[in-house]
Amino acid sequence: MKAIPLLSSGLDSVAALSIAAESLEIDMALTFDYGQRSAEREIEYAQKVCEHFGIEQQVIKLDWLAGITSSSLVNRDAEVPELSFEDISGGAPAEITEASAKAVWVPNRNGVMLNIAASFAESRDCEYLIVGFNGEEAGTFPDNSLDYVRAVDECLSYSTQNGVKVLAPLIELDKPGIVRKALETNAPLEYSWSCYHGGKKPCGSCESCRRRARAFREIGVKDPLLEKLGH
C-alpha cells in the first residue's frame, strides 16, 4: 500500500507521516505554498523531514489562494492573534478562540490541498493520503474532523478511479498524545515547524506555538526543535 503525505512540517503532519511510515510505503510528500508567512521555513523543514524518510518532496505553489485570502497567516498587514496558555486551555471566552480561528482561516484550504493531493495519488497508484488532522483542532476547525475525512473519502470515491482515501492517524489524539506517538515512532521533530510566523525561531506566542509548548510541557519532555535552536 502506497501513500502520499501532506507535509507542512508542522508537529501534526510530521507525526502523522512518521506513524504511517511504519506500515505503509511512502511514495513522496507534498508541501503547499499559499503565501503563508511561514512558507519558506515550512518548505525548508519539510525537505529535511523528506530526507529523513528518504522520499522526494514536491512543493505546490498556490499563488491564486494567496491572492484571495485575507487571513493573517498570509496578509502581513493583519496581526496573527496571540493566545495565552489559559486561553487555549478553555480559560478564554469562546469568542476569543473563535476569533483566533477566524483570523487564521484560509478559504477551503484543506479542501483544495486534499483534492490536488488526490490527483497525485491516483496518478502514482497510491491508495492513501496522509494528513495530520487531530482531535484537539477538530474542536475549532471543522475541516480537521472525522466527519470531514469521511465526507472527503466519499467524494474521492467518485472523483478518483482507484478510490483514494484519507488516512488521519491522529484523528482521536490531542497534542500531548500526538507528541507521545511522534516520539515513539522516532519522528524527526527537530525539523518540525509549527509557528505561524517564519522567523529564525518559533515566536512562542501564536496559537500553534502555545499548543505545541503545552503538549511538551504536559508530557515533561523538551521540544527537540527548541533544543536544536539552543533554547
Ligand SMILES: [Zn+2]
Ligand atoms: Zn508562533
